[in-house]
Amino acid sequence: MTFVTRFAPSPTGPLHLGHAYSALLAHDMARKAGGQFRLRIDDLDQSRSRPEWESQILDDLSWLGITWNGPVRRQSDHFDDYRQALENLAAKGAVYPCRCKRRDIEAAVSAPQEGVRQYGPDGLIYPGTCRHRPYADRQPGDALRLNLDKACGRQMPAFDETGPAHAGRHEVTAEFLKTRVGDPVLARPGMAASYHFAVVLDDASTGVTHVIRGEDLFEASYIQRFLQWELGLPSVQYHHHRLIRDDAGKRLAKRDDARAIAKYRADGATPQDIRQMVGL
Structure with a gap:
């Protein structure tokens, strides 16, 4: 290879x-x-x-x-490519529109019944406020999210890491995604795709086999490996290096x-x- x-x-x-x-x-x-x-x-x-x-x-x-x-x-x-991939994923029934702004998420996760606020690779972990909304209900200004409850299956992927701080094989589990990541954004208002969604499509389109980047993005690998798996894209090997x-x-x-x-x-x-x- x-x-x-x-x-x-x-x-x-x-x-x-x-x-x-x-x-x-x-x-x-x-x-x-x-x-x-x-x-x-x-x-x-x-x-x-x-x-x-x-x-x-x-x-x-x-x-x-x-x-x-x-x-x-x-x-x-390649914005049209991202939109087409998003439509293909939505056809599986695991994508929903989200009208929540950052302040709405902060208010929801700060409610007394929610307990300690949890942060993931993209900030505060989304509590699933709009998860009930069907994809057909999307409106201008909505973000689009992946419903992990529907997307996570019995079989889950893994990825290999060669960077000095996290070397080894890492399992992507439903529990980790739901508790440490939350339903990831696939497209933001005014943008064709989110960072995580676009980069897995870009890497697959250009035949990337090894992703080399800063260790601050290590936890993002769990989201991206899951999206590769969900989209039927090949996996890559990661190497997260020290930061300057x-x-x-x-x-x-x-x-x-x-x-x-x-x-x-x-x-x-x-x-x-x-x-x-x-x-x-």
């Missing part, structure tokens, strides 16, 4: 040292295995994506010495312009300097 991985930045800000580490690590692992490294632009959120950030991302990656196989894939070119943090120990975010690759370049750093900064 050919080793195929990808780097998938969002064009909503500059690449920083954390992005550089993830991209370089994935690129190095692919080349060492004689495999392929693909580049995808995750521009699901058209309200925040900017072409100038995409151009900067491509320029920074090339400057780092990263090359990719095949054309750049953009999620915005600032001097205070906080992980880097796009607002950390001081750590932007473009700033290091402007200050005279070389690609080898960047590799040394991130421990490569």
Whole structure:
């Protein structure tokens, strides 16, 4: 099996040292295995994506010495594919519309009878307020969610992890999904698909076999592996790496312009300097 991985930045800000580490690590692992490294632009959120950030991302990656196989894939070119996959899944009867806003979820899970508020990979775990609504009842402004009560079967999937913090085989259980994740969003208002739904379709469409990313996304693997299984898509192997943090120990975010690759370049750093900064 050919080793195929990808780097998938969002064009909503500059690449920083954390992005550089993830991209370089994935690129190095692919080349060492004689495999392929693909580049995808995750521009699901058209309200925040900017072409100038995409151009900067491509320029920074090339400057780092990263090359990719095949054309750049953009999620915005595949919105119809996501919608069709969503309709196919809805035909199974496990998708429902949800009108709840974040404040509604916060109010529902804060009620005295709900007990301790639980957080999952996507924030507060949804209590199932709209689970009774049929798919045909969807209205403009609704999100679409997967009903885990209907989707979880007797047979459940698993995934393999090779990252240092979670190495081994991990079972995806109905209990974990219902108590630690909640009914996942498949599409948000104004967007063709949610992050989790889109990336499993993207990875399958481009033949990705290995997903290499930061350890902060480890728990998201349970959602994504379940969606692969539910959609009949091939599984992938995961490798969640350490995060690059600032001097205070906080992980880097796009607002950390001081750590932007473009700033290091402007200050005279070389690609080898960047590799040394991130421990490569």
